[in-house]
Amino acid sequence: MKLTGAEIILECLLREGVEVMYGYPGGAILPTYDAMTKYPQIRHVLVRHEQGAAHMADGYARATGKVGVAIATSGPGATNLVTGIATAMMDSSPIVCITGQVPTGAIGTDAFQETDVTGVTLPVTKHNYLVYDVEDLAYTIREAFHIARTGRPGPVLIDIPKDVQNAVTEFVYPEEEPVLPGYRPPQEATEEQIRAALELIERAERPVILAGHGVIMSGASREVLEYAEKTQTPIALTLLGKGGVPETHPLSLGMMGMHGTGHANLAIQHADLLLAFGMRFDDRVTGNLKTYAPHAKKIHIDIDPSEIHKNVRADVPIVGDLRAVLRQLNPHVKPQEHREWWAQIRDWMEDADERDIIHWDAGERLFAAHVIRDMWQATGGNAVIVTDVGQHQMWEAQYYPHERPHTLITSGGLGTMGFGLPAAIGASMGLKSSNVWAIVGDGGFQMTMTELGTAAQERVPIKICIINNGYLGMVRQWQEFFYEERYNATPMHNPDFVKLADAYGIPARRVTRRQDVIPTIEWAAGIDDGPVLIDFVVEKHDIVYPMVPAGADLHNMIRRPIEGK
Amino acid sequence: MQTKQTLVALVENKPGVLNRVASLFRRRNFNIDSLTVGRTESPERSRMTIVVDAGADQVAKHLYKLVNVIQVENVSTVPNVSRDLALIKVHVDADTRGQVIQLCDIFRAHIVDTSSRAMIVEVTGDEEKINSMVEMLRPLGILEMVRTGVVAMARGDDVLAPPDYEARRPASNGHRASVL
Numbered sequence: 001m002k003l004t005g006a007e008i009i010l011e012c013l014l015r016e017g018v019e020v021m022y023g024y025p026g027g028a029i030l031p032t033y034d035a036m037t038k039y040p041q042i043r044h045v046l047v048r049h050e051q052g053a054a055h056m057a058d059g060y061a062r063a064t065g066k067v068g069v070a071i072a073t074s075g076p077g078a079t080n081l082v083t084g085i086a087t088a089m090m091d092s093s094p095i096v097c098i099t100g101q102v103p104t105g106a107i108g109t110d111a112f113q114e115t116d117v118t119g120v121t122l123p124v125t126k127h128n129y130l131v132y133d134v135e136d137l138a139y140t141i142r143e144a145f146h147i148a149r150t151g152r153p154g155p156v157l158i159d160i161p162k163d164v165q166n167a168v169t170e171f172v173y174p175e176e177e178p179v180l181p182g183y184r185p186p187q188e189a190t191e192e193q194i195r196a197a198l199e200l201i202e203r204a205e206r207p208v209i210l211a212g213h214g215v216i217m218s219g220a221s222r223e224v225l226e227y228a229e230k231t232q233t234p235i236a237l238t239l240l241g242k243g244g245v246p247e248t249h250p251l252s253l254g255m256m257g258m259h260g261t262g263h264a265n266l267a268i269q270h271a272d273l274l275l276a277f278g279m280r281f282d283d284r285v286t287g288n289l290k291t292y293a294p295h296a297k298k299i300h301i302d303i304d305p306s307e308i309h310k311n312v313r314a315d316v317p318i319v320g321d322l323r324a325v326l327r328q329l330n331p332h333v334k335p336q337e338h339r340e341w342w343a344q345i346r347d348w349m350e351d352a353d354e355r356d357i358i359h360w361d362a363g364e365r366l367f368a369a370h371v372i373r374d375m376w377q378a379t380g381g382n383a384v385i386v387t388d389v390g391q392h393q394m395w396e397a398q399y400y401p402h403e404r405p406h407t408l409i410t411s412g413g414l415g416t417m418g419f420g421l422p423a424a425i426g427a428s429m430g431l432k433s434s435n436v437w438a439i440v441g442d443g444g445f446q447m448t449m450t451e452l453g454t455a456a457q458e459r460v461p462i463k464i465c466i467i468n469n470g471y472l473g474m475v476r477q478w479q480e481f482f483y484e485e486r487y488n489a490t491p492m493h494n495p496d497f498v499k500l501a502d503a504y505g506i507p508a509r510r511v512t513r514r515q516d517v518i519p520t521i522e523w524a525a526g527i528d529d530g531p532v533l534i535d536f537v538v539e540k541h542d543i544v545y546p547m548v549p550a551g552a553d554l555h556n557m558i559r560r561p562i563e564g565k
Numbered sequence: 566m567q568t569k570q571t572l573v574a575l576v577e578n579k580p581g582v583l584n585r586v587a588s589l590f591r592r593r594n595f596n597i598d599s600l601t602v603g604r605t606e607s608p609e610r611s612r613m614t615i616v617v618d619a620g621a622d623q624v625a626k627h628l629y630k631l632v633n634v635i636q637v638e639n640v641s642t643v644p645n646v647s648r649d650l651a652l653i654k655v656h657v658d659a660d661t662r663g664q665v666i667q668l669c670d671i672f673r674a675h676i677v678d679t680s681s682r683a684m685i686v687e688v689t690g691d692e693e694k695i696n697s698m699v700e701m702l703r704p705l706g707i708l709e710m711v712r713t714g715v716v717a718m719a720r721g722d723d724v725l726a727p728p729d730y731e732a733r734r735p736a737s738n739g740h741r742a743s744v745l
Contacts, residue, residue, distance in 0.1 A: 122585060123592050127632040130581075147632060182577065182635040306626040 003171040005134045005164045006035035009098065010042060012141040015173055018042055018069050020060065020429055022053035026073025027113060029100030031165035045429070045458055048450040050077050052422040054084020055448070057095040059386060059423030060430035061088070062409045067148050068095040068426060074102055075113030078159070079120060083416060085155045086124040090413025091240060092213060094153035096144050097121075103163040104132055117159045126154030134167035143178045151186060152304045153217065186303050186321045189328050196316045198332055200297050201231065204273035206341045209235045210256065210285075213412075214278015214302060214322045215244030216405040223326035224277055225249070231336040234345055236264040238279050239397055240412040247401035248381075253345070254401075257285040258548045259394040262355075262557060263348035265548065269555040270344070271296040278302060278322045281311040282413070287554035301325050355545070355560045358399065362514055368392055368467045368538045371517055372399040372439065375465065378521040384409065384436045386427055388420030388444030390474040392467035394544045396439050418447030424462045425455050434461035434528035442468040442494050449500070455531040456504040463524045464533040466497055469540050477543050481558065501533040508533035569598055570621035571647060571717045573725060574613040574628055575605070575636040582633045586613065589631065595624050599714035610635065614647075614716045638725050640717045647717035651695050652677070653686045656706030665705065672698045683708055691715075 003011065009032055013021070020043040025033045036044055047053040050072045057068030072081050078099040088095045102111040118130045127147050129140050137160070144156040189197075201207070215224050221244055228235050228251045235245055236256040245252060253264040268274065274296045279285070286292045289311060300307075300314035301322055308317040318325055353359075357369050372395050375383075385400055386409040387393040393410055402408050409427055411419040424438035445466055455462060476490040501508035507527060511520050511534060524532045545560035576582050583602055590597050598616040605612045617624050625637045640647070657665055657679075665684055669676055674688035688698050692715060699707070719725065 118581065119584070122581075122588050180632060182629075183632050184629070304630070306623065306630055308626075310623070 001171050002168050004031065004035065005137050005160065005167050005169075006031040007038070008134070008137050008169075008171050009141065009160070009165070010035055010039040011171060011173065012138055013042055013069065014039065016067065016141075016145045018067070020045060021069040021071050022047050022056040022060075022426065023071030024050050024053060024073065024077055026077045026100065028074035028102055028162045029071065029077070029098075029165075031162060032071070032098070032100065032160075044071075045425075045454060047422070048453045049448070050080035051083050051418065052425075052448055052451040052454065054081045054095065054097065055087065055416075055419050055422035056426035056429075057097070058084060058088045058093045058419075059409055059426030061093050061095050061426075062091075062423070063384060063406055063427035063436075064430040065406065066094075066430070067145055068093075068430075069098070070095060071098045073100045073113065074117070075115045077113075078117040079115055081157075082121060082124065083418075085121055085157065087411050087414045087416040087419060088155040089124045089126065091411065092153050092217065093155070094148040095155045096148050097155060097157040099157065099159050100165070101130065101159045101161040104161045105163070107161065117157065121157050124155070125157050126152075128157040128159070130159045130161075131164055132161070134164050134169045137164065138171065139174045139178065142174050143180065146178045147180075147183065151183070186319075186324070188320050189301075189318045189325045193316060193318045194329055194332065197299050197318065197329060200273055200299060200316060201275075201333060204297075205338065206267075206271045207231065207233045207273040207275060207338070208253075208267050208271040208296075209233050210238065210268070210274055210276045210279050211235050211241040211244045212238045212277060212279025213240035213244075215241055218278060218303070218322040218324075219405070220278070220323035220326055221245055221405055223323050223330060226330055227275075227326060227333060230330070230333055232338045232342070233275065233336075234267055234342070236260070236268060238282070238285055238412070239410060241279060242397060242408045243402035243405045246403040248403065255397050257282075257554075258287070258550070259398065259544050259546065261398070262352040262546050262559060263345055265546070265554050265557060266348045267345055268293050268296075269553075274298045276300040276302070276312075276314070277326075280304075280307045283311070283550075286311065287548045287552055287556075291553040293554075355562050357545075357560060364513075366512060366514055366517075366536065366538050367542055368395045368469070368536070369399050369542075370514055371465075371467065371511075371536050371538060372396055374514075374517040375437065375439075375521055376400045378518045379435070379437070379525065382435065383407070384427055384431065384433065386410070386420055386424035386436060386438045388438075388440040389415045389417045390441040390444055390472070391469070391477065391542075391544050392439055392441045392473075394474075395467070398544075417441075417444035420444060421448050421455070421464065422451045424464070425451060425458075425460050428460050428462045429458075435525075436461075437463045437465060439465050439467060441473060442466055442470065442492060442497075443472045446492075446494070452501065452504045452506060452531070456506055459530040461528045462531050464531060466533070466535045468494065468497065468535055468537050469542070470494060471540060473542075474544070476541075477547075480543070481547070481549065497533065497535040506531050506533055508535065510535045510537060512537045568619075570617055570639055570641040571645070571715060572615045572617065572621060572625060572628070573638050573640050573717055573719075574615060574634055575725060576611050576613060577633040577635060578609055578611045579633055582611065585631050585633060586628070589627055590624075593623075593627055595620065595627075601714040601716050603716070614714070616715050636725055638719065640719050644720040645717050646720060647691050647715050648689055649692050649695050649712055649715050650687070650689045651699070651710060651712045653688065653699065653702055653707055654683050654709040655686060655702050656682060656708055657684050658682065661705050665702070668698070668701050674698065
């Protein structure tokens with residue numbers, strides 16, 4: 001079958017099971033856009049800015065576990081994808097980005113809309129390709145999807161010159177799984193490693209599991225719980241690990257790290273054994289490395305060998321897929337109880353509980369934490385939440401316990417403001433669900449709120465909840481603590497978000513009082529034929545507690561003062 | 566661990582691979598002492614010899630993350646042959662010409678060019694040998710010098726080669742298949 005390069009791209013996408021792609025047309029990708037008219041099976045979603053396309057593909061991927069696809073033209077189209085690609089890279093999210101490039105003969109001549117896109121994206125992709133020859137196109141796309149979704153997943157970019165899209169060749173789809181000489185399948189644990197791990201486990205009196213994104217990505221929820229229940233080991237979660245194990249489980253300590261729970265952080269600092277399951281000891285999780293978990297031996301299980309010993313030296317490093325390794329380990333693990341350890345942890349929990357704003361009588365004030373807790377109640381804890389980045393993101397992490405994997409989608413590693421709205425669009429479309437809630441701050445929302453147009457046009461039934469405090473709240477919080485309250489460049493003059501939504505034909509309401517929170521959430525939940533927006537006008541000067549200042553010791557948290565004391 | 570280590574990396578012979586490796590070193594803040602690239606026994610592969618100041622394990626692990634890197638070996642951990650080549654243009658006059666010839670004799674170096682006021686000396690050996698040759702010539706006046714950087718290979722029967730790799734892809738077009 002003779003096909004053009006453009007048709008080959010779409011044939012290959014079909015065979016990869018792609019049902020939707022997010023993109024924006026332009027000169028160098030037009031042949032592919034024209035070919036789309038012959039492939040109506042693949043839905044194309046026109047975004048308003050290419051950054052939105054990359055985040056939508058990312059949100060789709062994180063919600064479904066499948067590869068998300070974004071498509072853009074050369075030059076500015078491609079460079080606009082970069083923030084989204086870097087976001088996916090940091091959080092190991094499988095996306096494939098297809099970009100048009102100027103014709104091969106024009107490459108290197110500073111042609112109109114030419115950028116060295118493989119050069120620009122080299123440090124922020126798992127791998128990338130510039131396809132010079134239409135003969136190479138089919139297997140390149142096959143390889144790109146394979147690389148994106150296997151091992152430690154990540155973004156892959158394919159740059160395709162316009163003449164390659166137009167060239168005609170015999171289409172032969174490479175059915176077999178690609179064999180890449182330098183690309184290895186994940187390893188398993190050796191017997192020796194299992195034995196060494198068991199030895200540490202049996203000796204431990206104060207163990208803590210650190211459950212990361214890897215729990216979700218490898219589908220190891222059941223195995224982690226099995227291990228934890230058998231050994232009565234408390235589980236602290238990373239931000240991206242939320243949902244990996246049910247957070248209402250009695251063994252869960254909630255989130256660790258800079259804005260983690262006091263008891264999770266104290267448990268880590270007092271532990272004599274850390275079991276790091278699919279996490280990478282990010283600086284937001286460890287605080288000062290010199291004083292991090294000083295008494296603890298570390299068992300580190302990760303799929304990526306380069307994460308081992310990167311920040312924290314492991315006593316027993318195991319490279320492999322977490323689920324496979326735990327399946328090797330669990331049968332040999334003997335039951336444990338750790339009563340003293342739990343008594344200590346319960347003390348810490350009581351102290352945290354006393355300080356918790358959730359028990360405050362807010363009076364006339366509306367606190368973000370209360371909005372999010374009410375949202376949890378009103379949605380039965382079953383919603384898929386997509387957040388932006390900032391204070392609201394941390395409050396979500398603290399006050400919306402997640403029970404199932406893939407139900408919290410958030411930019412953890414890169415901390416990309418503007419991620420929330422487009423990622424929610426991708427997640428909702430991927431899940432075909434109207435129970436996807438975007439919780440965004442007023443700052444981050446305005447970075448990509450142009451995608452309201454996309455949500456309205458495609459009638460994507462997402463619920464957009466703006467936690468609106470009129471500030472870049474997280475930055476303001478740092479200014480309050482560390483820059484003597486000089487609030488430079490953090491107050492925001494915002495538009496009327498309800499009127500803004502109205503301009504797009506999106507139903508919207510504003511909430512300023514606690515008693516209106518749940519009814520308004522219930523109103524929004526009832527709208528399933530398109531997007532809906534709620535503007536929660538919350539306390540301007542609230543702070544996310546606890547907080548470990550950047551680089552400080554993990555146990556040196558700034559705690560919320562107990563009200564009235 | 567601040568001792569120099571020599572890594573040998575087999576990589577796919579494709580455009581951009583040198584760029585990927587160089588970008589990795591810059592991005593991860595790895596200090597490299599030297600990096601050489603060249604052809605191998607197979608047209609599909611190139612070979613890099615990378616001398617790093619520290620953290621060879623971490624460098625190797627990150628190299629493996631690059632899809633085009635096939636195999637990495639730390640040859641410092643095994644008996645190995647390592648060679649550097651230098652071309653040194655040294656100032657000479659009637660008095661010192663003889664000294665240079667004598668030094669070349671001792672170091673088994675060659676004089677590959679000579680003119681009235683300069684000679685080019687070619688010397689091959691491990692880094693230390695070349696360093697000492699340079700030190701001996703320095704008092705005479707080194708006008709210009711270039712060193713290739715180290716290339717290395719493990720001694721013995723073991724061969725650094727990809728594990729049972731059979732290319733399943735169509736061969737790339739000849740005009741694209743070379744140069745890193």
